[in-house]
Amino acid sequence: MGFFCRDTILFPILIIFGCSCFYFCSxxxxxxxxxxxxxxxxxxxxxxxxxxxxxxxxxxxxxxxxxxxxxxxxxxxxxxxxxxxxxxxxxxxxxxxxxxxxxxxxxxxxxxxxxxxxxxxxxxxxxxxxxxxxxxxxxxxxxxxxxxHPTDSFLPHMKLTSNKRTGEKLRITSWTSLSDPSIGKFFITLERLDIPEIFIWNGTRPYWRSGPWNGRTFTGIYYMNSFYLKGFRIIDDGEGTIYSSFSFPDVTKFILFVLDFQGVLYEKDWFNDTIQPQQNYSIQTSECDIYGLCGSFGSCNPNSSPICNCLRGFEPSSRMEWDMKNWTNGCVRKTTLQCEKVKDGRAQGKEDGFLKLQMVKVPDFAERSSSSEETCRSQCLENCTCVAYSYSPEIGCMSWKGNLIDIQQFPIGGLDLYVRLAYSDLEKGRHVRTIIIIIAIIGTIIIAFGAYVLWKRIVKHSERKSKNRWFSRLRKGEEYSEKAQDINIVELSRAKLPDLLTYDFEKVAMATNNFDQSNKLGQGGFGPVYKGIFQDGQNIAVKRLSRASGQGLEEFMNEVIVISKLQHRNLVKLLGCCIEGGEKMLIYEYMPNKSLDTFLFDPSKQKLLDWRKRFIIIEGIARGALYLHRDSRLKIIHRDLKAGNILLDENMNPKISDFGMARIFGGSEDQANTRRVVGTYGYMSPEYAMEGLFSEKSDVFSFGVLLLEIVSGRRNSSPHNNEDTLSLLGFAWKLWNEENITMLIDPKIYDTNLEKDILRCIHIGLLCVQELARERPSMSTVVSMLNSEIVNLSPPKQPAFIQWQSLLCSTSNEGSQGLFSNNTVSITEICGR
Structure with a gap:
């Protein structure tokens, strides 16, 4: 009886256990x-x-x-x-x-x-x-x-389909808002199936398009190439369906595209199994990406002002609206085409021709044929309804009838577009080019002659004896002892000057058009900087030291010796120097985008720096500073890191410049003291400003200030709250303590998807500007923090100089308070905090 009861109890337990195991083990x-x-x-x-x-x-x-x-x-x-x-x-x-x-x-x-x-x-x-x-x-x-049945995301191996026969199209649709995933007003489809393009729609109106597919790239995304979007393809399945898809063979990388609720298409990249995307940037790069922004026969160029211009041979349909930047009605033709005159029975004239537009996003509504390039041109010329054509070996012949919509000028890539114009409009263009060429030739001759005369006068009155003696010592690396009272210049002059190109004054003067004001890039604390072009076409930047400036042979020697020994992608490259009499010039590689402050503090240009670009700049500056501190043959403290001394190349990569204030440390030195405090208000560390003590941590402080400026888009040396008392550091510290630090982020880069990464950078910036030097991280630690190699960050302590007045207490020593930095330096009096 006992056995029977025990067996009766165990049986249902085993059944329940078996079912549970099946459920959880499936x-x-x-x-x-x-x-x-x-x-x-x-x-x-x-x-x-x-x-x-x-x-x-x-x-x-x-x-x-x-x-x-x-x-x-x-x-x-x-x-x-x-x-x-x-x-x-x-x-x-x-x-x-x-x-x-x-x-x-x-x-x-x-x-x-x-x-x-x-x-x-x-x-x-x-x-x-x-x-x-x-x-x-x-x-x-x-x-x-x-x-x-997708929502707002386009994933690898997903197919964006469109059926030629039924017209049925798969849509990727945006959310209504960040908090509402219901179907929004923006959606993506595959269109123009004869020459496929991807479109973003705002309801029934096109909002953005990719440009025609050439079998490898979308020609309307100028930076797209086989490497950038490897694995993208458009396939015709032979049964009436065309689809676009992409995949990436690199297993360490995951990429998807997301259409946000505002119609912006983002690419999100994950690397090496990261939890959050390490790159998140918009496919649309400017306002010109908005479909048809400039109307018919208008061309959009984000680098021109205004961004919309009528094509040559066309004028605004309404000048008043155009001047008010309402470009939607577009442009109309100035001169009737000859083919239309012939059709109307009017007198004949010279045949129409074509205006060539290079590197453009070609218009919408192209018609495709398999004609050769020569046939493409002749067929368009013979057909009066054809207003433009373009030829691509991968696509073939494309032609347009009616209005030309959604043309955009690119810096690279794109296609060539040939727009039909009356012969007289083409002739006007030729006359203008001829006049420009003649003026340029005459101007070059005059400038060359003037530069030669100027050079002869300078040579005649130069202090040859003094210059030759000093220059000989400089080349041989002998000790320069004219300023022996300053121990620092004695140490620097003992260094051996490496093989460095030296340039004649005449050559530099000709390259800069005799230092013409039109070539002036900016005004530094020690003199102007000019753009120049050597006869071989090489672009240069010439830093011409003012004779009245505070920078004499000490700073000049310092910069030549220091930077000539440095080689790093985030440091500006010194090409050579020029010494003629009292002239002292440094010749650098030319940075087309000038300095960081021209973008960071200009409201009209801030939008060009999205968070991806700003982070690249932050990381580049950190790696450049780390190289100076630890990785170069010399241990160097820059002492003047600031937005005005960060130059940007054509790809917006940062390069640290201006080494006139830099100091070389011996192998065992970690800290030095100076009686002459130099630098820029707002960037100097407290121990340097108050006691003349400087070290690696001085540069770390300056980097921290610069990082917070980049994230916020605000200057440190300006008031940042209603009481007009807090510096940027004080404002950031106040928001940090109020747990409201997101208010510091520049609204132009704020994105909830990026918030975590941006806040981490702010945290790193606050650690760098802590008052005590020993509590600040080293640059190597900063780089590790930026790359998330150090996951947990310690809480920051109160920064130095949180009150704005303390930064500007000696206003007579501060230079221009204009929009951009003026490399203001050489402060000699410091007010106590």
Whole structure:
């Protein structure tokens, strides 16, 4: 009897245990008729890359079922986007008809895969591609998949389809807002299937287009190439469907594209299994990317002012509207085409011709043919309705009739467009070019003659004897002892000057058009900087030391010796020097984008620096400073890191410049003292400004100030609150203590998806500007922090100089307070805090 009771009790326990084991031991990436998930349960793909579950958007209380990449901040698909759950009682399961459904707490279906021909027994599986598939138990037939019903994300291997026969198109649709994933007003489709293009639509109106596909790239995305978007392809399946897809063979990299609620298409890049995207930037790069911004026969160039201009031979249809920057009505032709005159029976004249526009995004509504380039031109010329043509070996002949819409000028890439003009309009252009060439030739002759005369006069009155004696010592590396009272210049002059090009004054004068004001790039604390072009076409920047400036042979020797021994991608390159009598000049590589402050503090240019570019600049400055401190043959303290001394090359990469104040340390030296405090208000560390002590940590302080300026888009040497008392450091510290530090972020770069990365940079900046030098991190630690090699950051302590008045107490010593920095230096009096 006892055995019978014991057996009766154990049997149901074993059944329950077996069922539980079946439920929990089944695949973690599937939902079956017997396995479902309830809020907040989840399933994950086999490689744990993607997760399906319940989530609540920011600033919302609604619950949704979605798929995310690693974390809920990376949502890539939403099921019930238009039917949110109002509480946490939701369930995802396989319904009795075989469909995947989302049920609320009352077991009402609020979303369904809604397939009519499913099998009775189906399984839903989340794949490592991020695709959620509904299939039969044999896994042979897929009845439904999320890739065919996307929300706002375009993932690798997903197909953006368009059917030629039925006109049916797959859409990628934006959210309504950051807190509402319901279908928004922007969506992406594949259009113009004869020459495929990707379009973003704002309702029924086109908002952006990619330009024609040439078999390798979209020609309207000028920076796109086979490396940048490797794996992109457009395929015709032969059954009427065209689709665009992409994939990346690099397993260490994951990329997807997201259409945000404002119609901006972002690329998000993950590297080496990171949780958050390490790169997040917009495919649209300027206002010119807005479809048809300049109207018909208008061309948009983000680097011109105004950005819209009528094509040659055309004029605004309404001058008043055009002057008010309302360009939507576009431009009209000035001169009637000859072919139209012939058609109307009017007198004949010279034949129409074509104006060549290079490197442009060609207009919308192209018609394609397989004609050769020569035939393409002749066919367009013979057809009076043809207003333009373009030829690409990959695409073939493209021609346009009617208005030309959405033309954009590119700095590189794009295609050549030939616009039909009346012969007289072409002749006007030729006359203008001829006049310009003649004026340029005459001007060059006059300038060359003037430069020669000037050089002869300088040579005649130069102090040859003094110059030759000093220059000989400089070349031989002998000790320069004229200023022996300053121990620093004695130490520097003992260094051996490496092989460095020296330039004649005449050559430099000719390169700069005799230092013409039109070539002046800026005014530094020690003299002007000019742009020049040598006869071989090399662009240069010439720093011409003013004789009245405070920088004499000491600073000049210092900069020549220091920078000539440095080689780093984030340091400006010194090409040579020029010494003629009293003239002292340094010749650098030319930086076309000038200095960082010209972008950072100019409201009209700040938008050109998105967060990706700003972070690259921050990291580049940090690596340049680290090289100076630790990795170069010399240990160098710059002593004047600031926005005005960070130059930007053509790719907006930063380069540290102006080494006139730099100091070389011996191998065992960590700190030095000076009686002459030099630098720029707002960037000097407290121990340097107050006591003349400087070290690596002095540069770290300056870097911290610069980092906070880059993130905020504000100067440190200006008031930053209503009381007009706080410096940028004080303002940042106040917001940090109030746990409101996001208010410091420049609104032009603020993005909730980037907020974590930006706040980390602010945290690093505050650590760098702490009052005590020993508490600041070294530059090597800063670089590790920026690269997230150091995950946990210590809390910062109060910065120095939090009061604005303390920075500017001696206003007579401060230079220009204009929009851009003026390299103000050489302060000699410091007020106590």
């Amino acid at each position: 695949a973690k990436d599937t939902i079956t008729s017997s396995k479902y998930i309830k809020d907040p349960e989840t399933i994950s793909s086999s490689g744990s890359l993607f997760i399906l579950g319940f989530f609540t958007p920011e600033n919302s209380t609604n619950r949704y079922v979605g798929i995310w990449y690693k974390t809920q901040s990376n949502i890539v698909w939403v099921a019930n986007r238009n039917q949110p759950l109002k509480d946490s009682s939701g369930t995802v399961k396989i319904f009795e008809d075989g469909n995947l459904v989302v049920l609320n707490g009352q077991n009402q279906i609020i979303w369904s895969s809604n397939v009519s021909n499913t099998a009775v027994n189906t399984t839903c599986q989340l794949l490592d591609s991020g695709n959620l598939v509904l299939l039969d138990n044999s896994a042979e037939n897929i009845f439904w998949q999320s890739f065919e």
